[in-house]
Amino acid sequence: MQRNLFAFRCVNLIESYAAILRVQRLNGVPIACAMEIFLELLSPTQLTLAIGVALIAGFIKGVVGFAMPMIFVSGLSTFLAPDLALAMLIFPTLATNGVQALRQGPRAAWASMTKFKLYMIVGGIVLVLSAQLVSILSMQVMLLIIGIPVTFFALMQIAGWTLKLNGQSRTFEVVIGTVAGFLGGMSGIWGPPTVMYLTALGTQKHEQMRAQGVIYGLGAVSLMGAHIGSGVLNANTWPLSAAMIIPALLGMVCGGQVMDRIDQVLFRRATLFVLLVAGLNLMRRALVG
Numbered sequence: 001m002q003r004n005l006f007a008f009r010c011v012n013l014i015e016s017y018a019a020i021l022r023v024q025r026l027n028g029v030p031i032a033c034a035m036e037i038f039l040e041l042l043s044p045t046q047l048t049l050a051i052g053v054a055l056i057a058g059f060i061k062g063v064v065g066f067a068m069p070m071i072f073v074s075g076l077s078t079f080l081a082p083d084l085a086l087a088m089l090i091f092p093t094l095a096t097n098g099v100q101a102l103r104q105g106p107r108a109a110w111a112s113m114t115k116f117k118l119y120m121i122v123g124g125i126v127l128v129l130s131a132q133l134v135s136i137l138s139m140q141v142m143l144l145i146i147g148i149p150v151t152f153f154a155l156m157q158i159a160g161w162t163l164k165l166n167g168q169s170r171t172f173e174v175v176i177g178t179v180a181g182f183l184g185g186m187s188g189i190w191g192p193p194t195v196m197y198l199t200a201l202g203t204q205k206h207e208q209m210r211a212q213g214v215i216y217g218l219g220a221v222s223l224m225g226a227h228i229g230s231g232v233l234n235a236n237t238w239p240l241s242a243a244m245i246i247p248a249l250l251g252m253v254c255g256g257q258v259m260d261r262i263d264q265v266l267f268r269r270a271t272l273f274v275l276l277v278a279g280l281n282l283m284r285r286a287l288v289g
Contacts, residue, residue: 042240046079050240054092054247061096061248062255064271065212066191068093068248069184070278074285087237090227092248094220099252100213104206112207112214119173119197120215123190124222126181131226140286147282150192154276157199158269165200172197181219185226190219192278195271205267209259 042050053075061068069089076085101109113120165172176193184190194215198208227233233241259267 042080047243049079050076050088050244051247054244055251058092058096058248058251058253059255060251060274061100062252062257063259064267064274065100065209065259066195066216066271067274067278068096069191070281072244074281083232084237084240087227087232087234088241088244090220090224090233091238091241092244094217094224095245096248096252097213097217097220099249100209101217103213103256104210108210109214112211113218115168116173116211116215118170119177119194120218122174122177123181123184123215124218126178127185127190127219127222128226130182130185131223131230132185144283144286147279147286149279150196151276151279151283153196154272154279157272158276164202168201184219184223191216192275192282195275199268199271199275205259205264208271 053072057068057071057075060071072089072092073082073085076088080088101112176197180190180193183193191212194212198211203211224233262270
């Protein structure tokens with residue numbers, strides 16, 4: 001029943017966006033003119049590749065609940081400018097996290113929001129502030145500082161060493177929320193520190209997915225507002241971001257079906273593997289650009 005409800009909500013959301021795209025006008029101009037913007041910024045090949053990246057990112061997110069920004073930004077940045085890749089990430093991140101957060105209903109989402117409110121408040125404030133530095137501050141050192149401990153944590157956990165916290169810690173939430181928010185504002189990637197914390201708490205599979213959806217969803221709202229202010233999301237880039245919503249949701253539906261069929265142990269191992277890849281990718285970006 002839960003799998004069917006999740007798929008039903010995703011399909012409804014996809015249909016809603018498709019209906020909007022059929023009738024939407026951009027500043028009073030038919031949507032056909034928005035296609036001209038697509039072709040000005042992307043070639044047909046680049047648009048096709050971007051859709052493929054969105055599908056893969058959505059699928060991975062459906063399985064483990066995070067890594068969409070990492071896959072989006074890393075994948076798109078191989079053939080697009082980093083600021084354009086960041087802009088295209090914003091709307092699909094907002095949509096998929098909304099679906100993920102509400103999968104067990106509004107009441108469960110509110111419970112997760114209340115439980116991790118300190119983490120979200122700190123992370124949101126830092127994210128908005130750091131987003132304004134995106135065009136003037138180099139990310140190499142920051143990515144390396146984050147990538148090394150994330151990689152070390154994942155390797156140790158996979159090898160059998162377990163970091164466990166007996167309960168939530170205000171100190172941990174402030175520190176990790178600050179790190180996640182700063183990284184999120186600069187690059188759109190704030191998942192690894194969050195997953196490290198939730199994994200150390202031993203969070204149950206469905207609760208972890210919901211908590212990630214709530215935390216990342218509110219972070220995505222902050223990211224959107226911050227980059228409207230920074231100019232990354234503008235009249236030229238928002239149609240491209242909106243176009244990525246449907247493939248991202250389709251990928252997420254497929255990934256969600258896989259997540260529901262795996263047990264807690266396999267879910268944890270899959271999460272740690274993706275976290276390891278995320279850490280290594282952050283280090284790669286720091287060292288080779």
